[in-house]
Amino acid sequence: MKPLTKAEEQIMQALWQTGPAFVKDIIEAMPEPKPHYNTASTLIKILIDKGYIDFKAFGKAHQYSALISKEEYSHKTVSSLVKGYFEGSFSNLVSFFVKEKEMSVNELENLIQKIKDNQNPTK
Numbered sequence: 001m002k003p004l005t006k007a008e009e010q011i012m013q014a015l016w017q018t019g020p021a022f023v024k025d026i027i028e029a030m031p032e033p034k035p036h037y038n039t040a041s042t043l044i045k046i047l048i049d050k051g052y053i054d055f056k057a058f059g060k061a062h063q064y065s066a067l068i069s070k071e072e073y074s075h076k077t078v079s080s081l082v083k084g085y086f087e088g089s090f091s092n093l094v095s096f097f098v099k100e101k102e103m104s105v106n107e108l109e110n111l112i113q114k115i116k117d118n119q120n121p122t123k
Contacts, residue, residue, distance in 0.1 A: 001050075001051070002050045002051075003080075004052070004073075007043055008043055008047055008050075010030055011026060011040065011044060012053075013030075014029035015029075015064060016069075019065070022062070022064070023037060023044065023064070024037070027040050044064055051067060051068075052066065054067050
């Protein structure tokens with residue numbers, strides 16, 4: 001899977017939010033400043049070429065839909081981040097956030113509890 005630029009990711013975020021949509025609907029779901037219609041159309045074409053989006057034709061209009069879920073993209077992106085910057089260790093990632101004071105002790109305890117709950121799903 002080819003990585004997305006910031007602008008391409010904004011298009012995908014809007015499409016994940018709206019579900020199948022036309023260009024005007026995608027632009028409407030985007031944060032300010034909203035891209036020009038032609039810019040959004042170009043980005044959508046790039047996303048089609050990258051395999052992230054498909055479309056259905058309704059006459060001259062096209063309705064676009066995501067070919068990859070937000071969850072799947074998130075998983076691949078986080079895995080790539082961990083591999084590239086944290087030596088493949090999620091523990092190193094969490095340690096980084098704790099060290100940078102981005103994660104509180106309470107949040108860390110909640111994370112540990114979630115891990116325990118996932119290891120013992122019968123609880």
